[in-house]
Amino acid sequence: MAVDSNERRVAVLADDLIWASRLVAALERSGARPLRSGTAQQLADLLQQGPVAAVVIDLNGRTYDGVDAVRAAAQAGRPVLAVGQHEDLELRKRALAAGARRVYSYNKLFRDGPQVMAALLEDRL
Secondary structure: OOOOHHHHEEEEEOOOHHHHHHHHHHHHHOOOEEEEEOOHHHHHHHHHHOOOOEEEEEOOOOOOOHHHHHHHHHHOOOOEEEEEOOOOHHHHHHHHHHOOOEEEEHHHHHHHHHHHHHHHHOOOO
């Protein structure tokens, strides 16, 4: 059965150009339609503008609080995947408590991004 392209729209919140580009590319390779945002307000706008299947959040944003963004996206009923530094266990725990389904290290997303994103879209996270 074909998946409606609207069901594959995934919002990405990342203000670091390199990581935003990597996350978007991983989503594209998984067959998703990434919607890029660089601020919490832009993410909120995307969530209100139409169907969004999931949200990917870089926890280490400079212009937003990553944990607050996870909470807002989870409260909006979207599955959330977060990414951050592998050694920042406290931040990762806070993101999980805020509603992230999974928190992956940058290294994991760099190595296995398309597979991780495909699992997110297939709701296997």
